[in-house]
Amino acid sequence: MRRVVITGMGALTPIGNTVEEFWKNALEGVSGAAPIQTFDAAKFKTQFACELKDFKIEDHLDRKERKKYDKFTQYALVAVEEAVQQANIDFDNLDLDRVGVIWGSGNGGIQTFEQQLTEYNEGDGTPRFNPYFIPRILVDIAAGVISMKYGLRGVNFAPVSACATSTTAIIEAFNYVRWNKADMIVSGGSESPIGPATIGGFGSLKALSTKNDAPETASRPFDVNRDGFVMGEGAGALVVEELEHAKKRGANIIAEIVGGGMAADAYHLTGTHPEGEGAIKGMKLAIEEAGISPDQVDYVNMHATSTPNGDVSEIKALDTVFEKRKSLIVSGTKSMTGHLLGAAGAVETILSAKALEKQKVPPTINVKDFEESCKDSYYFPVEKGVDGRIKYALSNTFGFGGHIAALLLKRYEEE
Incomplete structure (x- = not known):
């Protein structure tokens, strides 16, 4: 069985918009929780979340791309770009039939879905849906867009297993590479869930913390006073590659996937x-x-x-x-x-x-x-x-x- 390694990573998180910033702040114990800025959450039981900080999508994608893609796909493209650069990939020198994408999301374009239906319900009943409405909401669309951006013609799909989704995606990438069905796979997951529907929906399940007076301390695993999770957004990308393929192109190897x-x-x-x-x-x-x-x-x-x-x-x-x-x-x-x-x-x-x-x-x-x-x-x-x-x-x-x-x-x- 072939050995599989990680040669590039990209991160867009509530505590860092690059891998190095994310890693530094994680070691420092920085909290990403704060009052919600995405929408007015004053009437919700939970009024805070872990949103991205100091992030401007226009610094990464042009207006045309922003119009076509929901935030979860936008986040995916940003994280993947960092991973590809870190992996130092020259796609012109690769067999792109052997390079694939396995990318997941638990909710897909849920913000687009909510926005479009709200606009329809608040209108005069005339259906004025965005022509990109359907592709924006599809869970698999981020995987497809990644493959199109880099011309990757290998395996391409989106597993969905709720909050286990991106780990499932990475395991699938690991399997495809070690089974010799691919030499390299861009894998990971992205999510942009912070909106009225998700905050309200998870809140009704009593899954979210309601510590609105101290959001930065609300996420407290293992503490006797924990009362639920804090919702976050962002993306994580990994370049998963066969060991000899990585060595041949002089890639920096970060870690090996073994199980x-x-x-x-x-x-x-x-x-x-x-x-x-x-x-x-x-x-x-x-x-x-x-x-x-x-x-x-x-x-x-x-x-x-x-x-x-x-x-x-x-x-x-x-x-x-x-x-x-x-x-x-x-x-x-x-x-x-x-x-x-x-x-x-x-x-x-x-x-x-x-x-x-x-x-x-x-x-x-x-x-x-x-x-x-x-x-x-x-x-x-x-x-x-x-x-x-x-x-x-x-x-x-x-x-x-x-x-x-x-x-x-x-x-x-x-x-």
């Missing part, structure tokens, strides 16, 4: 299994595929959304797989970024890859009083990043519908 596990809780529409059964299966599959034992995993970037039941069930899953190994470093970086829904796995994979590359681990912030079930079980860096000797890093993502995706990375060392 991917996908499973299902098969339990509840929106909640995780209370004993973490799906998460256990997903993590074990990823570890087994890598041909290592659980005690060789050094770091876990947890799904850890800051929901009361979700955090506990994931800790129980870790207890089963890792047996409360105190040397295992774990963190919940959604405490800083918020929950980027379908893009969460991609940005957390970027943090995991950087942790391997730089031998540093980002923290969990806002934890004042640890949940009893996770106290003294693992090594939880808080507030600031820490140095760590890391060879293997695991990233967990879970989605509504019981979707489970776990991705295992290895520190790359030249042979």
Whole structure:
């Protein structure tokens, strides 16, 4: 089976608009949460989110592109451009039939959908829909647009597994490359969900935090006073490539992908299994595929959304797989970024890859009083990043519908 590596990354997040800015702020424990600016949320139970900061799309895309694409596709193009530049790709010298795109989103163009229907309902009943309405809302359209921009004629599709979507996409990219169905795949996910429909909808599920008086501390995984997640937006992009293909073109190798596990809780529409059964299966599959034992995993970037039941069930899953190994470093970086829904796995994979590359681990912030079930079980860096000797890093993502995706990375060392 062929070896698969990451040679480029791009990030657009609530705590950084490039990979380096994102990584620096994550190590510093910066919170991306603040009162919502996208729309007037005064009447909503939740009035804050993790929005992008100091970001102007006109600095990246021309007016024609902005008109054609929903924000989730715009974000995808920005993140991919950074990843392609970092990977130093000369597409003219590649077999573009062997280069593909596997890119996901949990909600697709939900803002476009909401806007167009609102305008129709508030009008005189005459249908004046934007001619780009349908392509703007399609979940697969970002993958298609990426392929068209760079002329990539290989595999092209968009998996959807709710908040596990972009991890699923990366696992699919890993599989296609190691199965020799592609030499390189641009993969990841993007999301632009912050609007009345999503804030109202997730709020009605009681999934969102309502700490409107202190939004910067609202996302607090593992804390006894957590009350829900904080919604985020952005994109994460990775160039996934076959090792010898990367070496031949002199690429810088950031990390190696060695295992991917996908499973299902098969339990509840929106909640995780209370004993973490799906998460256990997903993590074990990823570890087994890598041909290592659980005690060789050094770091876990947890799904850890800051929901009361979700955090506990994931800790129980870790207890089963890792047996409360105190040397295992774990963190919940959604405490800083918020929950980027379908893009969460991609940005957390970027943090995991950087942790391997730089031998540093980002923290969990806002934890004042640890949940009893996770106290003294693992090594939880808080507030600031820490140095760590890391060879293997695991990233967990879970989605509504019981979707489970776990991705295992290895520190790359030249042979």
